[in-house]
Structure formats: C-alpha cells, structure tokens
Amino acid sequence: MQYLAPDMASTMKSLSKLRPEPGFVLHEVPVPAIGPTDVLIKVEKVGVCGTDFHIYSWDKWAQNRIKPPLVIGHEFMGTVVEVGAAVTLVKPGDRVSAEGHIADLTCVLCRTGQAHICEHVKIIGVDRDGAFAEYIAMPEYNVWKLDPAIPDEFAAIFDPLGNAVHTVMAAGVSTKSVVITGVGSIGLMAIPVARAAGAASVYAIDVNPAKLELAKRLGADEIFDARTPGLVDEIKRRTNGDGVEVLLEMSGSGSAIDMGLQMVRNGGTAALLGIPSDNVNINLAERIIFKGLTVLGINGRKMFETWYQTQALVKSGRVDLRPIITHVLPFHEFDRAFELMRSGEAAKIVLDLKGDLAK
Numbered sequence: 001m002q003y004l005a006p007d008m009a010s011t012m013k014s015l016s017k018l019r020p021e022p023g024f025v026l027h028e029v030p031v032p033a034i035g036p037t038d039v040l041i042k043v044e045k046v047g048v049c050g051t052d053f054h055i056y057s058w059d060k061w062a063q064n065r066i067k068p069p070l071v072i073g074h075e076f077m078g079t080v081v082e083v084g085a086a087v088t089l090v091k092p093g094d095r096v097s098a099e100g101h102i103a104d105l106t107c108v109l110c111r112t113g114q115a116h117i118c119e120h121v122k123i124i125g126v127d128r129d130g131a132f133a134e135y136i137a138m139p140e141y142n143v144w145k146l147d148p149a150i151p152d153e154f155a156a157i158f159d160p161l162g163n164a165v166h167t168v169m170a171a172g173v174s175t176k177s178v179v180i181t182g183v184g185s186i187g188l189m190a191i192p193v194a195r196a197a198g199a200a201s202v203y204a205i206d207v208n209p210a211k212l213e214l215a216k217r218l219g220a221d222e223i224f225d226a227r228t229p230g231l232v233d234e235i236k237r238r239t240n241g242d243g244v245e246v247l248l249e250m251s252g253s254g255s256a257i258d259m260g261l262q263m264v265r266n267g268g269t270a271a272l273l274g275i276p277s278d279n280v281n282i283n284l285a286e287r288i289i290f291k292g293l294t295v296l297g298i299n300g301r302k303m304f305e306t307w308y309q310t311q312a313l314v315k316s317g318r319v320d321l322r323p324i325i326t327h328v329l330p331f332h333e334f335d336r337a338f339e340l341m342r343s344g345e346a347a348k349i350v351l352d353l354k355g356d357l358a359k
Contacts, residue, residue, distance in 0.1 A: 014026070014029045015073065017068045017069065017070050018068055020063065024055075024334060035084055038087070039090050040083070041076075042079050042080075042135055043077075043132075044076075044077060044152060044156075044352075045354070046132055047157035048348075050184060050275070052074075052132075053338060070126075071131075073131040076098070076131035079094070097158050100159055101301075103116075104118055107120060132351075149315050154321045158311070159301070161319070164193050166298055171246045171248060172246070174198035177199075178194050178202045178244060178245070179202075179235060180220075181247065182205070182274055183205075183215045185348040187206070188347055191219050203224065206223075217323060243268065244265065247271065252276045252277065254281065258280075264293060266292055267291070267292050270295045324348045331357060337351060
C-alpha cells in the first residue's frame with residue numbers, strides 16, 4: 001500500500017554542494033521519488049559529521065570523491081510519510097533512522113556478511129543525495145525502526161555512534177589497555193563504549209583541552225596533549241614498558257597515526273577509523289611489520305549487527321550521549337555549526353529541522 005501525506009509539497013529545502021568550492025547552499029530541490037521497495041522519510045534531526053566538514057571545506061579528499069551537485073548529510077532521524085507498494089515492515093508514522101551505506105546486496109561481500117564494505121556501495125550525502133533536507137528516500141532494507149526509549153537527538157547520531165561501536169568491538173578491547181588518538185565526537189563516543197565492552201584502561205590523546213576534559217568526564221583513565229614531549233614513552237611507562245594492547249585511531253592525522261602505532265605493543269591491534277585529508281607517510285616496517293601488529297580498517301557499521309549493539313548500549317544507559325552533544329541548533333544555522341567545528345568549540349552538533357525550514 002502506498003501513502004502520501006496530503007499536505008506534502010513537490011519541492012523541499014535542502015543543504016547542498018552545488019559547485020566544486022567551499023561551503024554549502026540552502027536551496028529548493030524536488031522531493032525524492034520512491035520505488036516499490038523504498039521509504040520516504042520526513043527528516044527531523046540531523047547530525048553534523050567530520051565527513052560533512054571535509055565536504056564543506058572542500059579539502060583534497062572531498063575534491064577526489066564528491067561530484068556536485070549533491071545534497072549532503074548522512075546522520076539523521078525522522079518519521080516515515082510514504083512507503084512503496086512492496087514495503088512490508090515499515091509503515092507511515094514509524095519513527096526511524098537508517099543505515100547510510102546502500103549496498104547492492106548481490107556481490108560476494110554482501111552475500112558473505114560484509115555488506116558494509118560492498119564494493120558497489122553508495123553512501124548517502126557522499127555518492128547520492130543525503131539527509132540534510134526535508135525528506136530523504138531510503139530502501140526499506142536500510143531503515144532502522146527506533147526504540148521509543150531513544151531520544152531524538154541520540155537517534156540522529158546512531159550512524160557515528162555505530163562507527164565507535166564497530167571500531168571498539170572489532171578491536172576486541174575487553175580486559176585490554178586502550179589508547180584513543182583523536183577525541184572528536186566519535187573518539188569521545190568510543191570511551192564509554194570501550195568501558196561498556198570491558199576495557200581495562202583507556203588513555204585519550206588530542207590537542208583540544210576542552211575535548212580532553214570531556215574525555216576524562218566520559219571515563220578516560222588519563223588524558224594527554226598530543227604535543228607533550230616523550231608521550232610515547234609515558235604511555236609505555238603506564239603499561240609496564242610494553243605499550244597498549246589496542247589503538248583506536250579516530251583523528252585521521254598522519255602524525256597521530258604514526259604516534260599511535262608507536263604506542264602499541266608487539267602483537268597488538270590497531271583499529272583505524274579516522275579519514276586522512278591527504279596521503280600519510282608511515283614506516284611500515286618499524287610501525288607494523290616488525291611489531292606483528294593486526295591492523296583493522298574500519299568502515300561504517302556492520303549491517304546490522306552494529307545497530308543492534310548500538311541501540312542496546314544506549315537503551316541500557318551504558319552509553320550516555322548527552323555530554324557529547326554540545327550543540328542543538330536550528331537547521332538554517334548550518335554555517336555556525338561548521339564554524340564551531342572548525343574552531344574546536346563543539347564536540348557533536350545536531351541540527352533541528354522541526355519547524356525551522358517552514359519559517
């Protein structure tokens with residue numbers, strides 16, 4: 001059965017990258033059409049991500065990946081307003097989020113439980129139009145029905161929280177010493193997730209004093225300025241001279257990656273999530289090969305194992321996102337949001353579309 005809200009217009013406001021240059025533009029685009037297995041969602045809250053900042057700034061990574069014009073944004077929650085004729089599990093009125101990696105479901109990776117790294121994946125807000133708009137169309141398969149106990153602001157950022165959960169769970173941190181390089185929003189999220197997963201100790205490293213203090217509040221045993229002389233030796237001193245068992249690399253900084261790898265003990269694990277803006281020069285022999293490290297490239301979330309883990313952690317209260325969400329702003333204040341990110345004043349920003357775009 002197909003349903004369309006009777007008062008829905010044919011166009012909508014969206015935040016888009018229209019040209020290959022810094023910045024975004026708020027403008028009108030057609031409301032996306034849906035096919036028989038698709039769902040149309042009225043977007044209510046969106047999270048602002050580091051990837052969005054790469055695109056906003058138009059850095060080298062964005063220049064090589066993004067093809068304007070494009071509606072950006074991939075973290076969101078909202079309410080279903082229309083469903084395709086073949087949709088069976090989702091109905092109008094359902095409160096939802098969605099997995100933003102749209103896989104083909106037919107390749108060898110999808111058929112062997114690795115759809116999150118499908119070679120033909122299309123990511124909303126990166127490879128196809130995204131969620132920074134009044135409406136978004138998603139395949140029913142990607143839609144995640146939200147537990148009523150999950151607040152809207154939390155639900156809007158299940159995507160990045162899922163990144164943190166995936167990284168922590170893949171690295172197997174239980175009873176192990178952990179260092180986190182980069183405590184932006186996902187690095188901050190990784191701290192309570194690692195604690196919930198049973199990490200024995202957690203050390204957080206960054207250059208932003210406010211975020212380091214927040215990392216301490218969230219459960220880090222100790223915090224360190226990345227520019228501190230002798231920091232690698234200090235981490236080794238705290239781990240019986242061996243180094244930590246697990247590195248969770250969240251910054252994408254070449255120098256942080258290099259330093260983090262030095263901190264990992266022989267035979268340890270390095271889980272890399274941060275996206276560098278440019279190529280990174282690493283001494284593979286000294287940092288990885290001779291140390292016998294296991295290096296994990298972390299992309300997205302496991303579909304849908306990570307989503308179940310994420311919702312369970314939030315619903316149980318083991319992971320509280322309130323300290324991490326430092327700003328909730330009206331959607332039209334997107335430029336302010338990116339300036340707050342640029343200045344380092346914000347941890348996680350959520351933009352609120354409810355009623356804002358109608359003004």
